[in-house]
Amino acid sequence: MELLFLGTGAGVPAKERNVSSVALQLLGERGATWLFDCGEATQHQILHTAIRPRRIEHIFITHLHGDHLFGLPGLLGSRSFQSGETPLTVFGPSGLRAFVETALAVSGTKLRYELNIVEIDEGVIFDDDRFTVIAKRLDHGMTSYGFRVVEKDLPGPLLVERLQALGVRPGPIYQEIKQGKTVVLADGTVLDGREFVGPPQKGRIVAVLGDTRFCEAAIELARDADVIVHEATFAAAEQRLAHDYFHSTATDAAEVARRAGAKRLILTHISSRYQGAAALQLVAEARSVFPNTELAADFASFSIPRG
Amino acid sequence: MELLFLGTGAGVPAKERNVSSVALQLLGERGATWLFDCGEATQHQILHTAIRPRRIEHIFITHLHGDHLFGLPGLLGSRSFQSGETPLTVFGPSGLRAFVETALAVSGTKLRYELNIVEIDEGVIFDDDRFTVIAKRLDHGMTSYGFRVVEKDLPGPLLVERLQALGVRPGPIYQEIKQGKTVVLADGTVLDGREFVGPPQKGRIVAVLGDTRFCEAAIELARDADVIVHEATFAAAEQRLAHDYFHSTATDAAEVARRAGAKRLILTHISSRYQGAAALQLVAEARSVFPNTELAADFASFSIPRG
């Protein structure tokens, strides 16, 4: 599990930072890549990474501002051109369908794969045996969502050596023991499966938030998260500007991470007014509130270890 | 007058060539830039050039395939963000308005300038005292236009030395003479204005064509042109493929230039199957038919001198 940033700027593309997109690489977990936002030229950025468009399974659009959206039609078309054949689902606010369908229709783009467009509301928007994704509305003037990706806990590993020490040989009985059932061996011995299973592996939690002012919903989405990705369009001195434009300062982001009890904060959506070293000021401000803060950059990757 | 190529690839972006866009720089002629096509990340390419988005006066979209269109909403928005305030007109096939209006509406993009969208048909689509633009349908499966940009002839310069040799002094009378009128001086001398004006300066003709098979309309648009910009998606050996996908080979492009009596041919829209030196094969094939052929590259510029 790894976050790979594709665009970390705000509003308009700049040489240093492209507009918003970040990939959650779930190659080990499900052989898939999930994208959050898809600003213009996201597919161009992908050309410089190991991401394979045909592996992209879900795209979550936080909100419909152009710098988070306008790369979507091109990416959808190129995924088809590059032999993507598995289904793809795009989640996002109301209006997403009209935009995508109009773009594909006028351009005569025919996809070779099944495209699902899901206009979401708050709540669980995706759930399978490995992951749950929860959406909540933030505070950005236009509808903007944050996403909480929850990896389900994995059952503990079977303590094979302990079974072998008792002379229990591999077979279908191992499955039952692993599920924690009580089993009776051929010689009458009764085993409590729970004694032969290690502790469950805790699933990871990643919160990726759209543009927003400081808000309670962000804190709820990031509760106990391993990582929270939060916008920091402005420095603390521009609190007024941040508020007026429905954005956050670096300090706002840090305050969200702190109150949520998150483990780690990554700042993104950095205004081009903070170029090069000037962006380090944002990190410094955030760290004074939440020490484990890092700054995203285009093509920076952050692996998310278990536990 | 100069052509500056921003994207010269076909279909999908590649590291070497972005999707289609070319700028006709008319800074000396009208302080403006005209764009032809606006594939995704055209605004990103512009960041690496001297083009100022606020100077873009007209955008001509040849056809609505995504690789010629999907950069338009982002560019329109960024032009506003970067203080573009003068009107901008976008010309293109039917469907252009639905695409642009949907993209701007769902993204909440408010432009600070007047945007005119003109869904065109064949014929004169623009005309003022300096330029005429003529559109014609090509042969690309979907509606695809070629554009013939005609600079109007400039009246010849006033032969001031000849007038001064006769003792005619500067004044309002110079304007009348320059217009070729017959004037009577204070001493009764009659002057035929036409004798005091040099030969008119011939306007230039630039033909920029959308994707197409070899077709008569392309020849008509390029008649006696100073420059023709023509797609060459394939090499001659792939004539069959070119035909099936409604594209041209380099030889097709050269044949158009030759029959049109054009002065110079620039090949663009090069498939990524011809990378690096392989693209030179396309030029060689075209030159065997039309010697004055050049190959476009992203950021290559070609100045177009008078006469």
Ligand SMILES: [Zn+2]
């Ligand atoms: Zn936004």
Ligand SMILES: [Zn+2]
């Ligand atoms: Zn095309």
